[in-house]
Amino acid sequence: MFSHKIDENMELRLLEERHAEEVFSLLEQNRIHLQAELTWLTDQLSLNDAKEYIRTGLERFAVNNGLRAGIWLQDHLAGIVSLHGLVWIDRKASLGYWLGASFQGQGLVTKACRVLINHSFDGLKLNRLEIQCDSDNHRSRKVAERLGFTQEGVLRQSWWSGDRFLDLVVYGLLASEWQAGRT
Numbered sequence: 001m002f003s004h005k006i007d008e009n010m011e012l013r014l015l016e017e018r019h020a021e022e023v024f025s026l027l028e029q030n031r032i033h034l035q036a037e038l039t040w041l042t043d044q045l046s047l048n049d050a051k052e053y054i055r056t057g058l059e060r061f062a063v064n065n066g067l068r069a070g071i072w073l074q075d076h077l078a079g080i081v082s083l084h085g086l087v088w089i090d091r092k093a094s095l096g097y098w099l100g101a102s103f104q105g106q107g108l109v110t111k112a113c114r115v116l117i118n119h120s121f122d123g124l125k126l127n128r129l130e131i132q133c134d135s136d137n138h139r140s141r142k143v144a145e146r147l148g149f150t151q152e153g154v155l156r157q158s159w160w161s162g163d164r165f166l167d168l169v170v171y172g173l174l175a176s177e178w179q180a181g182r183t
């Protein structure tokens, strides 16, 4: 199982089915905050949907095709980070993340992403990571930039948000750049 202690208060742990209630209640409480960016988060989200969300992350992990980890502050779930879209032949993948609104502004996602980046480059020997986000999502863009990702392009009108097409900014980070930043 994937888990990583970041400091005495903060830990990443692979999401398991027993966490479904916590995932569901964090999503429920933050529906308005998250809905603009997480289009799968519908008004009808149920506990079963939260279970399914966890199951797909576990299935990914079981076949070495990514993971979905909870960001835990002591025993409180603050948000999620994920590694997805793995293409082994190209040794690349994407990072995703979200936080409950009250957990923003503390560097939690930046710290959690650093762990997934180390895991991706050192553990899985990937060569490239991507983050894609809505061009108006300034907080998410700052996460990518703070981590040293390079803005590589804009996919114009690439994402249907439910009421309009949004531009997606593509950020990339290479293993060599991450290693160079560590020296």
Ligand SMILES: CC(C)(COP(=O)(O)OP(=O)(O)OC[C@H]1O[C@@H](n2cnc3c(N)ncnc32)[C@H](O)[C@@H]1OP(=O)(O)O)[C@@H](O)C(=O)NCCC(=O)NCCS
Pocket (backbone or CB within 6 Å): 033, 034, 037, 038, 097, 098, 099, 100, 103, 104, 105, 106, 107, 108, 109, 110, 111, 132, 133, 134, 137, 139, 140, 142, 143
């Ligand atoms: C995107 C999202 C995860 C960013 O959250 P965030 O709190 O800004 O990001 P972090 O947890 O990395 O925290 C960074 C903030 O904490 C501050 N901070 C405090 N201590 C820090 C530390 N040790 N390290 C880094 N940053 C720290 C930073 O200065 C920054 O604050 P600022 O943006 O006001 O300058 C959050 O806004 C969110 O969940 N949005 C909705 C879902 C979403 O958009 N997901 C991404 C889809 S692409």
